[in-house]
Amino acid sequence: MQVPADEVCGCPLVRDVFELTGDFCRVPKRRCNRHYCWEKLRRAEVDLERVRVWYKLDELFEQERNVRAAMTNRAGLLALMLHQTIQHDPLSPDLRSHR
Missing domain, CATH: 1.20.5 (Single alpha-helices involved in coiled-coils or other helix-helix interfaces)
Structure with missing residues (x-):
């Protein structure tokens, strides 16, 4: 599946493993290795x-x-x-x- 160049990761960010912060990862999806x-x-x-x-x-x-x-x-x-x-x-x- 080809990922568009302008698509961001969008993974919900958490604090202390389970607590959602309400923020999302804004790194381009092609470059985000943290939330594969x-x-x-x-x-x-x-x-x-x-x-x-x-x-x-x-x-x-x-x-x-x-x-x-x-x-x-x-x-x-x-x-x-x-x-x-x-x-x-x-x-x-x-x-x-x-x-």
């Missing part, structure tokens, strides 16, 4: 961040699905019908009998 192929690295960072966001979104959808399933099963008629009481004291009368 910085655009590819930046695209890779953006893609990695996208993957992280999609992974987190997938986790949140899974949590929402689990909460919704728990809410629907919470007070359903089926749960009430399947519920069994245990008679711990054999001497007490069975509360389920109609006598």
Whole structure:
């Protein structure tokens, strides 16, 4: 790929490795050896961040699905019908009998 002669590097300048300064490299792209192929690295960072966001979104959808399933099963008629009481004291009368 041929770089035009008047194109500047444009790499965002940072301070202390991660802190963006808001300035950009103004050296002509053909002569800037300090920021060689910085655009590819930046695209890779953006893609990695996208993957992280999609992974987190997938986790949140899974949590929402689990909460919704728990809410629907919470007070359903089926749960009430399947519920069994245990008679711990054999001497007490069975509360389920109609006598």
